[in-house]
Amino acid sequence: MLRNVAAAKSQLLTPDEYFSDFWPYFSGLERVFWKLETHQSYREPEEPSWQALDAGDWGEAIRLIDERRQEIQRPLREAGEFAMRRVRLVERPFSRYVQWELYYIRLRALAGEQIRVLEADRLPALGFSRPLPELVVLDSTVMYEVLYSEDGTLTGARKILDRSLIESCGDDMEKLFGQGVELIPYMTAERDVLPPPVRHSATF
Template sequence: MISDVPTLPAIELNREDYLADFWRCFQRLKGDFWKLERGQTFREPEEPSWVALDQGDWRRAIALIDQRTEEIKRPVEEAARHVSMHRLRIVERPYSPYLRWELYYIRLRALAGEDIRVLDADKIRHLEHDRMLPELVVLGEEVMYQVLYDQSGTLRGARRIEDRERVAACAKEISDLHEKAEGIRDFLKREPSALPPPLKRELGALPPV
């Protein structure tokens, strides 16, 4: 089902409308939040740490994340009081710079209560006959967004899907894949090559949080 999402009827939203619609629905959510991330490289020009990464300054990129540890964790801790938050991050080798940066960043969300798991792309190849799996955000069983990016990897909007039966089916399929995946903290301990280069070369481990 998730491989067919791009063909489902949907309301297309631009970036601003998608973000506003998402937060409005998320604030009312009482069930499960699911996020499926498939792409290996994106642009986040509004994030200072990503800008440092884009400039090739890994040390500054890491430092900026470390400085914001509590700021990154706090909203997740608050949301986790009323929402079960789950994320499935698909990864491919060799790990892209963006992916290594993102994994370092979102591990803080895992520490704050988001159930983040990592799955090798080889495990989902059978679902990608004609195209890669879409980037998905599912809120309960009522609404799902296929998140859209431009050719540079910058967020440009989303397709809002409201067919409850199909939304529920996609949530179930993501959940099934999630069950087969590995927790992000265990993954990073096992796969030091997925860490930012300075940590891999000099520390070989995550800093304490």
């Protein structure tokens, strides 16, 4: 279960070790890739659109996302037959990062990633306490708790191989996913979540 992740036996990885370790597992995926995102802000200094966001230039941030549509969607088109599912927790008022990220990952949703948004204030009624861990789960084989500094910078990951725990966390994520709202309808209904340049005129 998600509440047991912190106490699980794990191997601590640096960011480079995490990425190197991740890809062989990803290439062997057969059933499902899960991602649980819980933080409301991250730093992505290698991403030009995020750089524009950080500089306060919303128009350029949006332009750069739209310009990279094919590149952003390519991993979905090239993926195998497994499902890719993401639960994105959000809090109100929406952070600038969340506004930016949802606009970015809508391209992944349009290419086939199953993304649902869940408002964090619903967690207690669903039987979950906060904070929830940031998780990446590949089948029942491996789970990573992704770690960040206070300013949202990636610091590494905890690699967990306890199959029973991985499967129970998968069950929890299924529950959260089932209570979420599909990304595109959510963005259409919640106009305030859209970045300022597209808030009143976006079509998806």
